[in-house]
Amino acid sequence: MLEAILISIATAATPxxxxxxxxxxxxxxxVLNLGVEGMMAMGAVTGFGxxxxxxxxxxxxxxxxxxxxxFSQLFAFLTxxxxxxxxxxxxxxxxxGLGISGQIGEAYVGQPGIRMGPVFLGLDPIFWFSLLLLVAxxxxxxxxKPGLKIxxxxxxxxxxxxxxxxxxxxxxxxxxxxxxxxxxxxxYLSLVYTPQWVEAMTSGRGWIALxxxxxxxxxxxxxxVGAWLFGAITIGQLQVQAMSLSTITGLPAPFDSIVGAxxxxxxxxxxxxxxxxxxxxxxxISRNRRLAxxxxxxxxxxxxxxxx
Amino acid sequence: xxxxxxxxxxxSPLFATLSxxxxxxxxxxxxxxxxxxxxxxxxxxxxxxxxxxxxxxxSLHELAVKATPLILIGAGLCIAFLSGNWNIGAEGQxxxxxxxxxxxPVLIPDFRNLLTLxxxxxxxxxxxxxxxxxxxxxxAKFGTSEILTSLMLVYVAQLFLDWLxxxxxxxxxxxxxxxxxxxxxxxxxxxxxxASGRAHWGFGIAILVALGLWYMLARTRRGxxxxxxxxxxxxxxxxxxxxxxxxxxxxxxxxxxxGLAGIIEVxxxxxxxxxxxxxxxxxxxIIVAFLGRLNPAGAILAGLVLALSYLGGEAAQIxxxxxxxxxxxxxxxxxxxxxxxxxxxxxxxxIAGQSSGGVIAETxxxxxxxxQKRDIDAAASAVPEAGRHA
Numbered sequence: 001m002l003e004a005i006l007i008s009i010a011t012a013a014t015p016x017x018x019x020x021x022x023x024x025x026x027x028x029x030x031v032l033n034l035g036v037e038g039m040m041a042m043g044a045v046t047g048f049g050x051x052x053x054x055x056x057x058x059x060x061x062x063x064x065x066x067x068x069x070x071f072s073q074l075f076a077f078l079t080x081x082x083x084x085x086x087x088x089x090x091x092x093x094x095x096x097g098l099g100i101s102g103q104i105g106e107a108y109v110g111q112p113g114i115r116m117g118p119v120f121l122g123l124d125p126i127f128w129f130s131l132l133l134l135v136a137x138x139x140x141x142x143x144x145k146p147g148l149k150i151x152x153x154x155x156x157x158x159x160x161x162x163x164x165x166x167x168x169x170x171x172x173x174x175x176x177x178x179x180x181x182x183x184x185x186x187x188y189l190s191l192v193y194t195p196q197w198v199e200a201m202t203s204g205r206g207w208i209a210l211x212x213x214x215x216x217x218x219x220x221x222x223x224x225v226g227a228w229l230f231g232a233i234t235i236g237q238l239q240v241q242a243m244s245l246s247t248i249t250g251l252p253a254p255f256d257s258i259v260g261a262x263x264x265x266x267x268x269x270x271x272x273x274x275x276x277x278x279x280x281x282x283x284x285i286s287r288n289r290r291l292a293x294x295x296x297x298x299x300x301x302x303x304x305x306x307x308x
Numbered sequence: 309x310x311x312x313x314x315x316x317x318x319x320s321p322l323f324a325t326l327s328x329x330x331x332x333x334x335x336x337x338x339x340x341x342x343x344x345x346x347x348x349x350x351x352x353x354x355x356x357x358x359x360x361x362x363x364x365x366x367s368l369h370e371l372a373v374k375a376t377p378l379i380l381i382g383a384g385l386c387i388a389f390l391s392g393n394w395n396i397g398a399e400g401q402x403x404x405x406x407x408x409x410x411x412x413p414v415l416i417p418d419f420r421n422l423l424t425l426x427x428x429x430x431x432x433x434x435x436x437x438x439x440x441x442x443x444x445x446x447x448a449k450f451g452t453s454e455i456l457t458s459l460m461l462v463y464v465a466q467l468f469l470d471w472l473x474x475x476x477x478x479x480x481x482x483x484x485x486x487x488x489x490x491x492x493x494x495x496x497x498x499x500x501x502x503a504s505g506r507a508h509w510g511f512g513i514a515i516l517v518a519l520g521l522w523y524m525l526a527r528t529r530r531g532x533x534x535x536x537x538x539x540x541x542x543x544x545x546x547x548x549x550x551x552x553x554x555x556x557x558x559x560x561x562x563x564x565x566x567g568l569a570g571i572i573e574v575x576x577x578x579x580x581x582x583x584x585x586x587x588x589x590x591x592x593x594i595i596v597a598f599l600g601r602l603n604p605a606g607a608i609l610a611g612l613v614l615a616l617s618y619l620g621g622e623a624a625q626i627x628x629x630x631x632x633x634x635x636x637x638x639x640x641x642x643x644x645x646x647x648x649x650x651x652x653x654x655x656x657x658x659i660a661g662q663s664s665g666g667v668i669a670e671t672x673x674x675x676x677x678x679x680q681k682r683d684i685d686a687a688a689s690a691v692p693e694a695g696r697h698a
Contacts, residue, residue, distance in 0.1 A: 034455065078644065081311050082651040087394055087455065089647050091594055096640025102633040199633075204463050211456045268471035275460040279446075286452040305313050305655070 005235065007122045011193055013224075013231025014127050015040070015185040019209035020216070020223045021130075021137055022181025027213055028141060029174035030154035030299035034090025035075050036182050037206025038097020043068045043186025045101040048113050048197045051190075057116035061126060061187045068183015069176045071097065076175040080168050083303040094206070102199045113195035124192050126184065133181075138220040150174060154297035157304040167304055182206065204275060211278045215285055217295035226281075233277050237270040313655040323652040328599050328606070330652075331645035332613065338641055348628055356627045357620035367619060369505025373577050374618050376510045377402065377569035377589040379611035382596030383518040383604035384565030387525065390602050392538040393558040397443060397458030398566040399590025400465035401436040405567020406574045407469055408435025410488060410581050413495040414477050420494040428495060428571055436567015437560045439465060444559025448552035454559075462590070470583045477581065488581040497576035510572035514611070517565065521604035534558065566590060587618065588636075595643045601650075614639060 019036050026033050043064035051060025075093045078084040116124050141147040150170055152160040157167045189205070190197055208230060216222035339357070340350040361367045381398045388395040395401075409432030412424060419427075443458035474486040482489070497508040525531035537544040537554040544551060574585055596614050600606030621635025651657065 074644065078648050081313075082648050082657075083313055083655065084647040084651055088389075088594075088598060088643075091396060092640060092643040092647060095591060095595070095643060096637065099633065099636030099638075099640045103631055103637055106631045106633060204460070207456060207459050211453075211460075214453065214456070268467040272464045272467045275463045278460045279442075279457050282452050282456055283446055283450055286446075286450045289451060305315065 009231040013227040017227035018185035020212040022178035026178035032301040035093025038094035039182035040186035040202045041101040043183030044190040047187025048190035064183040064187030069180040072179025108197035115195040327649035334645040361619040369507035372507035372511040375615035379514040380569040381593035382607035384562035385597040388558040388562040391534040400462035401563040401566035402570035403465040404439035405432040405436035405570035409571030413491040424494040432571025433564040437564040440559040440563020508576040
């Protein structure tokens with residue numbers, strides 16, 4: 001029982017973690033990409049479609065990584081080369097990603113997908129990969145020279161530029177990494193978590209991932225902690241919903257729907273818990289202003305035009 | 309090839325006017341390519357998408373119906389975005405406004421007189437404003453990112469509406485459908501010309517509100533403080549404008565207008581509450597605000613354009629068999645192109661073809677005296693300069 005719950009929490013936490021760790025790298029480089037939700041949606045539809053077409057969830061996941069990275073470059077071109085506003089452009093990426101994925105996914109609605117099965121301890125390969133990714137990102141950011149450059153670019157693009165660090169090129173790379181991770185996170189949803197395609201099936205997870213980065217104060221390990229916390233909240237509320245549903249089975253048909261409607265009362269409330277928890281967490285984090293100021297990449301969200 | 313930006317000394321008034329039109333043109337070009345790619349005749353597609361909805365009386369009415377919430381919300385978001393407050397939760401504020409306004413016909417159905425509708429509209433604004441005040445207050449008080457909080461509250465509002473119409477507010481005589489009672493005539497926004505189509509007076513309200521906001525922004529002290537706060541919070545503080553108060557004002561105003569859009573939508577176009585009352589107007593209005601160049605008067609035109617994209621999507625679905633979801637793709641593209649074209653307002657774009665290595669891999673080159681001059685002298689922009697890095 002406990003094992004099953006832990007596995008389901010890990011499964012709920014993994015897409016949040018993947019999207020958040022990618023966004024963390026982008027934000028460490030000073031780029032606030034609010035397009036995570038859109039990139040995830042693109043990854044989800046790609047993973048589902050390619051997985052279905054090839055019969056291989058692994059190829060589906062790889063395709064989602066590529067599509068996520070490529071799609072993120074639209075955002076990168078506008079914000080980095082054309083110095084557009086990052087908040088607005090990120091929103092545009094989300095709206096476009098949801099639109100395109102909805103259009104492509106039209107053909108997949110109602111089709112059963114293929115599932116990426118567990119390989120070790122009841123967990124799928126992408127979960128294990130995400131743990132490797134955590135170690136790799138933490139090591140890369142804090143123990144390598146390119147990692148130092150990424151952080152330098154995020155903390156002061158002017159100084160980094162003056163020292164000859166290629167600010168824009170590094171940011172392109174960081175955004176692409178974020179896109180690849182978000183794409184994989186989306187594919188996780190449509191290949192592991194719920195192997196099907198539903199329009200806008202990301203249902204705000206990209207935004208929760210953005211909040212997780214703030215919650216983690218831009219530290220990789222804390223992203224994992226936050227993702228597990230939100231995974232636990234998600235699974236917890238689903239368990240309660242399932243319990244209240246199970247008590248109504250076996251009733252005669254006419255009462256079934258009435259009782260079902262009554263039982264529906266708490267279900268919406270429970271479903272809103274992850275979103276409310278996100279707000280709460282953000283408030284708690286931002287109340288401690290000193291903590292927030294120390295960790296926030298100083299150039300986050302600011303456009304950089306290498307001028308003179 | 310590399311693209312270099314040179315900052316203009318002053319924003320270009322020419323491109324400030326042209327950029328939305330360039331963006332729309334580019335969207336059309338992209339649309340032609342898109343339709344060719346999926347094997348549809350671009351001519352027929354564009355006709356179905358852009359012209360057909362404008363050829364019949366009833367569809368012009370539909371245009372006004374769809375433009376109403378877009379203009380109302382978009383005009384409010386202009387104020388919010390201009391003052392640097394990223395209220396992206398208008399969709400949730402729309403829902404809460406619709407719920408608050410629907411209190412009258414659902415809970416006190418016997419209150420039917422001339423005051424019914426005005427009371428509903430006021431409650432709608434109140435509901436939207438209260439919902440928007442949450443991210444506003446959290447930002448003003450704790451510095452919490454309003455982007456994420458306002459967006460999270462969209463999901464909460466939608467779930468709350470879902471619970472209401474399936475639970476306590478469900479029409480007992482509605483055959484178990486998840487919807488409230490139909491609003492009586494007194495609680496309905498009257499149609500402009502019932503004989504010819506669905507358009508209601510909400511459209512008139514939207515136009516008036518947008519013009520009013522345009523006046524406030526351009527001509528009043530309040531409008532000035534909003535613009536200054538957006539451009540430079542520091543300067544605003546020196547000018548004696550409180551950023552916290554500006555934040556609250558921007559959220560309350562944009563929330564109230566989203567709420568008004570919500571109650572007008574359910575009392576005008578739909579006639580009752582349902583689990584889903586908006587095809588994402590609150591999000592599309594973000595595009596309206598930017599396409600209108602954050603000018604509430606511009607939001608009127610932009611609202612009509614985006615309303616056309618919804619209508620065109622439906623028309624194209626019927627006549628071409630293309631999914632109406634393609635409308636969302638076009639809407640997203642419009643925003644992308646607008647944001648890209650806005651770069652032309654503040655920067656000159658130079659395309660240098662002789663790039664040898666990586667994009668920005670060169671070390672910073674020495675600044676020459678002519679560099680400073682170029683920003684001032686418009687004619688000099690044509691003169692190619694060597695030795696400049698990207």
